[in-house]
Amino acid sequence: MHADPGSGPEGLLETVEATAALLVAMVRTARPRMRSFHVYGTSDPEGFAAMGIVETLVHTHDVIEDLPLTWNPPAEVCTKVLDRLFPDAPTSTDPWTTLLWSTGRAELPGRPRLTTWRWYGTPRG
Numbered sequence: 001m002h003a004d005p006g007s008g009p010e011g012l013l014e015t016v017e018a019t020a021a022l023l024v025a026m027v028r029t030a031r032p033r034m035r036s037f038h039v040y041g042t043s044d045p046e047g048f049a050a051m052g053i054v055e056t057l058v059h060t061h062d063v064i065e066d067l068p069l070t071w072n073p074p075a076e077v078c079t080k081v082l083d084r085l086f087p088d089a090p091t092s093t094d095p096w097t098t099l100l101w102s103t104g105r106a107e108l109p110g111r112p113r114l115t116t117w118r119w120y121g122t123p124r125g
Contacts, residue, residue, distance in 0.1 A: 023052040047121035050084040058103050085119035
């Protein structure tokens, strides 16, 4: 699946939305105890859902960063993926900014901007 470059930012965002819908369908139909390979370690459906959400949120941010749009995803969603994939992320800062910081896209007061990062999708418990 790919976006037609001629469709501009709107077309790219439609592609992001379509891939997000595909992720939702896959996670909903996966057995909870299923495990699959990921370069950062085997993960479960919850981990893959969190990874997909991070990819969707941060790449949507990347697409609209230079457009005259204001967009902030729900704090609760950001908090959940931070808890699941970034266990060492600060919890006393704005969740969206913290997610952007955790993926090397923003600065947080008193913390250097990350130049390398990774998530931890291995199953918990």
